[in-house]
Amino acid sequence: MESISVLTIISIAFLGSFGHCIGMCGGIVVAYSSTKINTGWSRSKQSMSHALYSFGRITTYIILGFIFGLVGGVVTFDNMTSGILLLFTGSMMVLVGLSLSGKLKFLTNLEHSVSKSPIYQKTFRSLIGSDTLLSFYLLGMLNGLLPCGFVYVFAITAASTGSPLWGAVVMMIFGLSTLPAMFSLGFFVGIFKQIAIRTLFINIAAILVIAFGIYIMYNGYEYITDPSKIILSCHI
DSSP states (O other): OOOHHHHHHHHHHHHHIIIHHHHHHHHHHHHHHTTTTTTTSSSSHHHHHHHHHHHHHHHHHHHHHHHHHHHHHHHHOOOHHHHHHHHHHHHHHHHHHHHHTSSSHHHHHHHHOTTTTTTHHHHHHHTTTTHHHHHHHHHHHHHHTTHHHHHHHHHHHHTTTTTTHHHHHHHHHHHHHOOOOOOOOTTTTTTOOOOOHHHHHHHHHHHHHHHHHHHHHHHHHHHOOTTTOOSHHHHH
16 A cells, blocks of 8 residues: 555544544443443553453454455456546545535435444443453444444445455554544543534544545546556555
8 A cells, every 4th residue: 555545544534533433433432431341440451441442343344344355356357447446435535524524414324323223232232231351342343333434435445455455454544543532532531522622633634534535536537547557456
């Protein structure tokens, strides 16, 4: 992967996590922080609980990245299909960026939660009622399956790599970049409730998402219009 793309993914995911992710998934973090974690636990055990939850979420992202990269590898077999997939990925990113900035309700319409399904509710109740360290990891994996427009965009980006390995890497980078916000939320819930801070991060993330989307669309345009362009195993 190109270094500029890796840095862009990190920047978008990091800044976006302090805005969009905390707003969407913060309730779950607050719920398990207040329900599952005993105030009598040592600081190290509490930290381990938060870390396991986060790494469970990242595990799900890596699996999704592998699957989407595998699917992308099946369809990206020439310049035309590669270009179309990149144009679609870039367009999705621009829509997400506009949604983050409040110009559209794209993310809201995309994020139809499955949390009301009987299977999810039963599993969630079982995990939220357990105080074992493994339950934190499994709860994180469950949270990683919740519909999220931000995750969808990076999953499509993973598909555009055309490789299960690089698809997994993209989602791993995305997950690790959201780690600081989601991990620290468990300890500093009040800080991230400040509207001014969240708005700042969201606006910066929106600009980066739109810029990266345009960059991806340009790459897609080049794949379609320049037959001599070599198809790489990883397009980002």
